[in-house]
Amino acid sequence: MDQDQAQTHTLEERQRTDESRGSAGARRFVCALVWLIPIVSILFGLTLSAKRTVDLEGASDGDSYEIVSYAVWPAGLALLQTGMLGLTAAANLTAVILTQRAAPASE
Numbered sequence: 001m002d003q004d005q006a007q008t009h010t011l012e013e014r015q016r017t018d019e020s021r022g023s024a025g026a027r028r029f030v031c032a033l034v035w036l037i038p039i040v041s042i043l044f045g046l047t048l049s050a051k052r053t054v055d056l057e058g059a060s061d062g063d064s065y066e067i068v069s070y071a072v073w074p075a076g077l078a079l080l081q082t083g084m085l086g087l088t089a090a091a092n093l094t095a096v097i098l099t100q101r102a103a104p105a106s107e
Contacts, residue, residue, distance in 0.1 A: 027097065034093055038086025041079050048076030 052073045058066030 031094065031097065034086075034090045038083045038090060040083075041086060042083030045076045045079030045081075045083055048072045048079065051076070 052071065054070045054072050056068045056070070058068055060066075
């Protein structure tokens with residue numbers, strides 16, 4: 001009877017480790033996305049803020065054509081703000097995930 005319990009116990013441990021490996025991979029993927037999205041947002045925000053305006057050519061009528069200028073710096077500032085907020089959230093999430101927790105006391 002003890003052998004059966006020991007085999008059942010090892011089978012349960014093996015299943016737990018397999019489940020934790022799967023969740024660890026998913027956790028790494030999510031953590032990478034959590035850090036990547038704000039960094040990309042900051043890079044686009046810096047680019048748009050530095051560019052300030054975008055000029056687009058309109059329809060041409062022979063020798064003349066129309067240029068329309070759009071201000072993109074407000075979108076750049078919004079992306080910068082969003083990226084910084086996202087980095088703060090990513091740092092908080094990473095700190096919570098990586099914090100070692102005490103094992104619950106068994107009664």
